[in-house]
Amino acid sequence: xxxxxxxxxxxxxxxxxxxxxxxxxxxxxxxxxxxxxxxxxxxxxxxxxxxxxxxxxxxxxxxxxxxxxxxxxxxxxxxxxxxxxxxxxxxxxxxxxxxxxxxxxxxxxxxxxxxx
Amino acid sequence: xxxxxxxxxxxxxxxxxxxxxxxxxxxxxxxxxxxxxxxxxxxxxxxxxxxxxxxxxxxxxxxxxxxxxxxxxxxxxxxxxxxxxxxxxxxxxxxxxxxxxxxxxxxx
Numbered sequence: 001x002x003x004x005x006x007x008x009x010x011x012x013x014x015x016x017x018x019x020x021x022x023x024x025x026x027x028x029x030x031x032x033x034x035x036x037x038x039x040x041x042x043x044x045x046x047x048x049x050x051x052x053x054x055x056x057x058x059x060x061x062x063x064x065x066x067x068x069x070x071x072x073x074x075x076x077x078x079x080x081x082x083x084x085x086x087x088x089x090x091x092x093x094x095x096x097x098x099x100x101x102x103x104x105x106x107x108x109x110x111x112x113x114x115x116x
Numbered sequence: 117x118x119x120x121x122x123x124x125x126x127x128x129x130x131x132x133x134x135x136x137x138x139x140x141x142x143x144x145x146x147x148x149x150x151x152x153x154x155x156x157x158x159x160x161x162x163x164x165x166x167x168x169x170x171x172x173x174x175x176x177x178x179x180x181x182x183x184x185x186x187x188x189x190x191x192x193x194x195x196x197x198x199x200x201x202x203x204x205x206x207x208x209x210x211x212x213x214x215x216x217x218x219x220x221x222x223x224x
Contacts, residue, residue: 033212041153041200043214056211090159105149105212107159 003027004108006091012114013081021076021111023091030095031055032074033105034066037088046089049074078113086115119143122203122215129222135190137218139203142184146206150177150188153200153217162188162201193222 004025013019025032033056034046048056052068063079078085091108120141129135139148150162163170163177165186170177174193179186190197203215 035212041217043202043204045211045213048211088157104161104164106161107151110157110159112157 004091004093004106006089006108006111008111009109010112010114012116014116015081015083017081018077018079019081019113020078021089021091021113023074023076023108025072025091025093025106025108027093027106028095029093029106030071031093032068032071033092033094034074034076035090035092037090037110039087043090047074047076081113081115083115086113088112118216119207119213120203120205120215122201122218124218125216126219127221129193129220131194131222131224133193133222135193135197135220135222137188137201137203137220139186139188139215140184141186141203141205141213143205143207143213148179148186149204149206149212150186151202151204153202155199159202190220195222195224198222 007022031050033048035043036046037043045058046060047066049068051071065077067075088110090110092105094105123138147164147166149164152160152162165177165179174191176189188201198221200217200219202217204212206212
């Protein structure tokens with residue numbers, strides 16, 4: 001009965017490869033997010049989708065492309081991986097996007113990406 | 117300068133001590149979150165508040181909107197409270213902006 005799940009948990013790959021991280025939530029939320037946590041443990045938002053539509057797109061290289069096939073899934077595809085992409089990537093979900101309700105975000109367990 | 121500043125960055129306490137972690141922010145917000153990141157990496161939302169005070173067990177969170185400041189208090193601290201505590205503010209839309217976190221270590 002996991003609320004927000006991510007796969008894989010660990011991903012080790014070579015520079016230049018293309019990889020995907022999957023995220024699924026079974027909470028019935030309509031908004032999902034991708035965050036990046038760097039080596040200094042600083043979290044930063046990358047993307048947010050509401051009902052399969054992109055609503056937040058921070059200054060992230062074009063090599064990163066989120067894909068939301070339905071509102072329960074938000075996958076992150078990364079092309080031409082670079083050393084600096086090594087980080088922990090967290091998926092999260094919440095109920096309402098920017099409305100009067102300030103709902104809690106539920107985080108996935110994280111995916112530790114290591115680029116060699 | 118980060119829009120969300122936390123202090124202290126590191127905090128070591130003895131079991132049983134009362135702990136306070138502070139968060140100041142410089143932007144308009146609709147809500148503030150306190151998150152806990154366990155040593156294993158998992159992130160748990162502790163509180164979300166937009167005014168006043170909330171209490172859950174030994175944890176208390178307060179916010180002063182006029183002063184743009186929030187505090188997280190832990191009473192009767194325990195070694196299992198050892199974690200990174202992160203303050204995050206909700207600004208425009210759904211965007212969360214995070215502080216750099218406070219590493220708390222509670223020794224037995």
